[in-house]
Amino acid sequence: MGDHGGVDTVLLLEARARVLADLDARGLATAPSVSALEEAVSERGWWVDQWPEGVTYVAGLIAQDVQDALFETTGRWPLCRSCPEPAPQHSLFISPDLGGPDPVWICEESGDVVAPLGCL
Ligand SMILES: [Zn+2]
Numbered sequence: 001m002g003d004h005g006g007v008d009t010v011l012l013l014e015a016r017a018r019v020l021a022d023l024d025a026r027g028l029a030t031a032p033s034v035s036a037l038e039e040a041v042s043e044r045g046w047w048v049d050q051w052p053e054g055v056t057y058v059a060g061l062i063a064q065d066v067q068d069a070l071f072e073t074t075g076r077w078p079l080c081r082s083c084p085e086p087a088p089q090h091s092l093f094i095s096p097d098l099g100g101p102d103p104v105w106i107c108e109e110s111g112d113v114v115a116p117l118g119c120l
Contacts (some may be wrong), residue, residue: 018118
């Protein structure tokens with residue numbers, strides 16, 4: 001991660017910590033996932049440098065980036081654990097879709113809020 005100035009660096013580190021916590025909550029804090037996370041944090045850090053107002057959206061966007069990266073390599077993350085057992089396996093998604101403010105995980109089946117980002 002480059003030098004993004006004080007506030008942005010803190011927010012990026014906070015975003016990284018929240019996504020890492022949710023990876024860990026699903027047993028996915030593995031080397032490939034963490035490297036996908038590092039890549040997303042680095043790319044979004046560059047993006048926030050270009051567009052400082054984007055910092056509001058950065059945590060949710062990093063989560064979406066990691067979700068996309070894992071979908072191609074590892075599979076769905078995070079899986080829903082809130083719905084009753086017979087439901088077919090399904091994922092959570094970030095709302096608002098823009099990535100913020102205050103991103104939460106929503107069940108794609110029920111539409112219910114499952115947890116704030118970082119609190120799975
Ligand atoms: Zn569900």
